[in-house]
Amino acid sequence: xxxxxxxxxxxxxxxxxxxxxxxxxxxxxxxxxQVHSLGLATVYxxxxxxxxxxxxxxxELPGGGTRYELAERPHHxxxxxxxxxxxxxxxxxxxxxEELAPPGFTVDGHELILFGLCAACS
Amino acid sequence: xxxxxxxxxxxxxxxxxxxxxxxxxxxxxxxxxQVHSLGLATVYxxxxxxxxxxxxxxxELPGGGTRYELAERPHHxxxxxxxxxxxxxxxxxxxxxEELAPPGFTVDGHELILFGLCAACS
DNA sequence: ATATGTGCAAACTCTTTGCATGGAG
DNA sequence: CTCCATGCAAAGAGTTTGCACATAT
Numbered sequence: 001x002x003x004x005x006x007x008x009x010x011x012x013x014x015x016x017x018x019x020x021x022x023x024x025x026x027x028x029x030x031x032x033x034q035v036h037s038l039g040l041a042t043v044y045x046x047x048x049x050x051x052x053x054x055x056x057x058x059x060e061l062p063g064g065g066t067r068y069e070l071a072e073r074p075h076h077x078x079x080x081x082x083x084x085x086x087x088x089x090x091x092x093x094x095x096x097x098e099e100l101a102p103p104g105f106t107v108d109g110h111e112l113i114l115f116g117l118c119a120a121c122s
Numbered sequence: 123x124x125x126x127x128x129x130x131x132x133x134x135x136x137x138x139x140x141x142x143x144x145x146x147x148x149x150x151x152x153x154x155x156q157v158h159s160l161g162l163a164t165v166y167x168x169x170x171x172x173x174x175x176x177x178x179x180x181x182e183l184p185g186g187g188t189r190y191e192l193a194e195r196p197h198h199x200x201x202x203x204x205x206x207x208x209x210x211x212x213x214x215x216x217x218x219x220e221e222l223a224p225p226g227f228t229v230d231g232h233e234l235i236l237f238g239l240c241a242a243c244s
Numbered sequence: 245a246t247a248t249g250t251g252c253a254a255a256c257t258c259t260t261t262g263c264a265t266g267g268a269g
Numbered sequence: 270c271t272c273c274a275t276g277c278a279a280a281g282a283g284t285t286t287g288c289a290c291a292t293a294t
Contacts, residue, residue, distance in 0.1 A: 039251045060184040094216035104241030113233045119226030161276045
């Protein structure tokens with residue numbers, strides 16, 4: 001059974017207020033602004049729970065550890081800026097991606113990552 | 123100046139003979155079939171050198187460490203099997219991916235990963 | 245009152261580095 | 270004979286776990 005602790009509430013709020021994929025360490029720093037005593041292990045444990053619940057989705061981008069973002073959002077992809085290393089959402093999706101797989105392969109999901117310079121760094 | 127050691131030759135051969143993205147640990151196991159004394163640090167050191175030389179390309183896929191594959195090959199993408207966790211090449215590519223980015227963003231590269239079951243695991 | 249959650253520190257995994265020895269040139 | 274490369278073991282990063290205490294219910 002789930003308890004509603006200050007730490008868990010702070011971690012959830014960080015994700016809801018931020019709207020882009022975050023590393024555990026980013027969550028720690030941002031969460032400590034609400035709960036100063038917040039520890040890294042607590043962040044990892046809660047991210048794990050929230051991910052298992054389906055509240056968070058894993059985002060794996062090159063260069064660095066796994067990031068997480070809110071799960072229950074429309075299908076989208078990511079843009080990774082080579083300059084500032086921030087991840088942005090991309091709300092368009094190429095069609096008929098499933099047909100790109102070799103014969104005999106069953107596709108049940110896909111991830112597309114665009115690289116380049118974001119609007120701010122261009 | 124580069125020396126031509128048994129270890130380095132074995133590591134290069136593993137990549138040339140395999141043709142799919144490999145983790146350092148996979149390279150170790152396969153390379154030890156040629157050079158029994160091969161150590162993991164040597165694998166990491168040589169992968170680093172071969173990557174800096176542009177002979178290997180990094181492939182970052184969810185679930186596990188960075189994989190590597192031969193660099194000088196035609197543009198392609200990857201399929202990750204959820205069952206056996208092996209990465210396969212996908213030689214098709216969706217068109218006009220650059221146009222998916224938000225206005226003001228400059229795209230200079232992209233990566234597409236398909237998930238599902240490979241032919242062997244279906 | 246009870247049992248889950250937290251914080252700390254130790255353990256673990258993956259990767260890198262220091263050092264003495266080995267071997268390519 | 271010189272140095273670069275190797276193997277081992279120790280050191281670093283990122284992540285997970287054990288334990289005693291705190292706290293939501």
